[in-house]
Amino acid sequence: MLRRTLVALCALCAGCALLFCAPATGAQARSPGWAVVVVDQESRSVLVLQSAEELMAYRGPGRLPVVWGWSADRAAGLADLTPARSWTNPDEAKSRVRQGQRYLLTTASGGLAAVVDTTTGATHWAADLGGAANPHSIELLPDGNVAVSASGGGWVRLYAASQGPRATAHAGYPLPGAHGVHWDGRTGLLWVLGDDVLTALRVGGTPAAPTLTAVRSTPLPDHGGHDLAPVLAEPGRFWVSTQAGLWRYDPAADRFTAVRLGGPAAVRDVKSVGDEPGTGRLLTVAPDHSGPCSWCTSVITLHRPDGTRMLRGTHLYKARWWGGW
Numbered sequence: 001m002l003r004r005t006l007v008a009l010c011a012l013c014a015g016c017a018l019l020f021c022a023p024a025t026g027a028q029a030r031s032p033g034w035a036v037v038v039v040d041q042e043s044r045s046v047l048v049l050q051s052a053e054e055l056m057a058y059r060g061p062g063r064l065p066v067v068w069g070w071s072a073d074r075a076a077g078l079a080d081l082t083p084a085r086s087w088t089n090p091d092e093a094k095s096r097v098r099q100g101q102r103y104l105l106t107t108a109s110g111g112l113a114a115v116v117d118t119t120t121g122a123t124h125w126a127a128d129l130g131g132a133a134n135p136h137s138i139e140l141l142p143d144g145n146v147a148v149s150a151s152g153g154g155w156v157r158l159y160a161a162s163q164g165p166r167a168t169a170h171a172g173y174p175l176p177g178a179h180g181v182h183w184d185g186r187t188g189l190l191w192v193l194g195d196d197v198l199t200a201l202r203v204g205g206t207p208a209a210p211t212l213t214a215v216r217s218t219p220l221p222d223h224g225g226h227d228l229a230p231v232l233a234e235p236g237r238f239w240v241s242t243q244a245g246l247w248r249y250d251p252a253a254d255r256f257t258a259v260r261l262g263g264p265a266a267v268r269d270v271k272s273v274g275d276e277p278g279t280g281r282l283l284t285v286a287p288d289h290s291g292p293c294s295w296c297t298s299v300i301t302l303h304r305p306d307g308t309r310m311l312r313g314t315h316l317y318k319a320r321w322w323g324g325w
Helices: 002-009 026-030 052-057
Strands: 018-020 035-040 045-051 066-070 090-098 101-108 112-117 123-128 135-140 146-150 155-159 170-174 180-184 189-193 197-205 210-219 228-230 238-241 246-250 255-258 272-275 282-285 299-303 307-310 316-321
Touching: 035 090, 045 052, 045 090, 052 299, 052 307, 090 135, 090 316, 101 135, 112 135, 112 146, 135 180, 146 180, 146 189, 155 189, 155 210, 170 197, 170 210, 180 228, 189 228, 228 272, 238 272, 272 316, 282 316, 299 316
Parallel strands: none
Antiparallel strands: 018 066, 035 045, 035 316, 045 066, 090 101, 101 112, 112 123, 135 146, 146 155, 155 170, 180 189, 189 197, 197 210, 228 238, 238 246, 246 255, 272 282, 282 299, 299 307
């Protein structure tokens, strides 16, 4: 079982949210690549794995090369949000750095949204938004406020998280099928992705009472917008995934360009996508439509150069480069 694997690999203290492993040494310390973070619904955990180079070379019989992890089930101070329910099917994990501190941003279909200090495990902000809302992505703004997109609720909300770890005051914007959210610091716009449109929102008001105003909206090339992420090699542009395709969007030209990755199957129903700084290597996750859930997989896929890695025993929903942006 994966739970036993994690316990054997990392020192897990009772009641502690963080899974700590030994510091990297030898080849691991010299690796030029970024680590990879995955959302595993089987272990109900966010897991940070070794770099792509090490991950692709790893041939352990049953142990995942985990270097850090977090689960709401073991997080101190979250009992009031009932993680046994609200942390069901975690579906997002991002790394963000604010004022020199790295944070994990995560959501779960059960309703939980959280921003966690990766050094101490302390919760910067968390809320139970309800399973009917189906939170799907999350973003941290420079002022400490937090944006959440909810596909079931059909909205994007900007919470006044800067005002406290359980702040509930928020601004809202209706967006059917809201799946993606990303803050573009270059333009000061909050980009949000729904079923059929990509929209840029202007944030106004104050940190305690924020507002959201749409400034532009572009129809998607096809239905079912899912993932929205920056193209790190081309600042200002975005990766956008839909049910049938993968796209690069250029806001300046207001144009979507199809991304080809070795056939239609490679770009269909992509749950997450991102490029590694320096190498340009793409990382994607898409469901294999088999096993216990139709929306998950045990495989992460890399492109340019191509390669796959099966993480046995996992039910992965997304995988991202564990960077700071």
